[in-house]
Amino acid sequence: MTDRIVSWHGNPSVPRFTPPPGAVDAHCHVFGPMAEFPFSPKAKYLPEDAGPDMLFALRDRLGFSRNVIVQASCHGTDNSATLNAIAKSDGKARGVAVVDPAISDSELEKLHHGGMRGVRFNFLRRLVDDAPKDKFLEVARRVHPLGWHVVVYFEADILEEMRAFLDAIPTLIVIDHMGRPDVSQGPSGRDMLAFRSLLDNREDIWTKVTCPDRLDPQGYPWDDFACAVAPLVEDYPDRVLWGTDWPHPNMEKAVPDDGALVNMIPSIAPTAELQRKLLVDNPLALYWPDD
Incomplete structure (x- = not known):
């Protein structure tokens, strides 16, 4: 039997x-x-x-109010599992779903009522076997009337081939982890x-400035x-989000201290205004627009 991974x-x-x-x-998970x-x-x-109890205990320990x-x-x-965590959050969590392209409209509406506000398309070959762009675009078109956005996860080496796909998405887009650039190249590096x-x-492409680890x-x-x-x-400043990535999926080595991740925030958002936009204004606008 495969050993189960502790990644947090x-x-x-x-x-x-x-x-x-x-x-x-604005970026975490439950297992x-x-x-x-x-x-x-x-x-x-x-x-x-x-599970959700662990996630919400971490949220409180780190000084946060809500989770995506x-x-x-x-x-x-x-x-x-994600819907269960949202339901247990007392309104303090929203979600991003992963769906079968054949999902029905009624099932999408159930996800919306359960707190989902986006759909994620994953292009990391080590995590998914198939990423059908044509079917993903159809899903993006179908979630548009719900007011959902699309989250896209890819690595920097396929950015150019992703451009046409991204251009065809009719909703607001959030790029996970900035498309995983090589940060050692610096702010003016190729990636x-x-x-x-x-x-x-x-102007409707946002990103998560996440995962230094x-x-x-x-x-x-x-x-x-x-x-x-x-x-x-x-x-x-108006198009960035931040999250812990807890419980750090598929990381068996160099598991980060979540407190240290939070301490990094002033290094990337040094002013109170930037911190408020990154951590409060932007995620609330996207996930709790009525608040």
């Missing part, structure tokens, strides 16, 4: 940085509990349970300049990440 810090520190009131962790919400038979990793829970690839297109050109092409090859304290990303936050 067992005792995250209380951060020195205090997020502004109403701050949102299981497996006994109640089995993992997909196509899952590329098998994590230990990391992104459907984890290990659960495939069965969004039950970051290519990504900036994508943002400049459409994944993107900075030098490791903690993630100085290369801060150097490359801070100018992006300054230049596109």
Whole structure:
């Protein structure tokens, strides 16, 4: 039997940085509990349970008020675990779904009533076997009337081939983890300049300035990440989101301390205004527009 992965810090520190009131962790996940919400038979990793109680305890420990829970690839297109976490959040969580392109309109409406506000398309070959762009575009067209956005996850080496697909999406787009640039190239490196050109092409493309633990090859304290990303936050302040990525899917090595991740925020958003936009105004506008 495959050993289940523990990919999160067992005792995250209380951060020195205090997020502004109403701050949102806009990119996190839940795993299981497996006994109640089995993992997909196509899952590329098998994590230990990391359910809503753990997530909400971490939220409070880190000083955040709300969560945006992104459907984890290990659960495939069965969004039950994510919906369960949203239902237990007392209105303090919204979600991003992963769906089978054949999903019915009534099923999409049920997801909406359950708190989903976006749909995610994953193009990482190590996590998914198939990413049919034509079917994804049809899904994007169908969720548009619900007011949903589309979250797209890809790596920097396929950015150019993704452009036509992204151009055809009719909704607001959020790019996960800035399309995973090589941050060691710096703010004017090839990957970051290519990504900036994508943002400049459409004003309704947003991004998550997340995952220094994944993107900075030098490791903690993630100085290369801060150097490359801070100018992006300054230049596109109304189109950036931040999240922990807890429980750090498929990371068996160098599991980050979530408190240290929060302490990174002033390095990429050094002013109170930038911090408020990154952590409060932007995620509330996208996920709680009526608040």
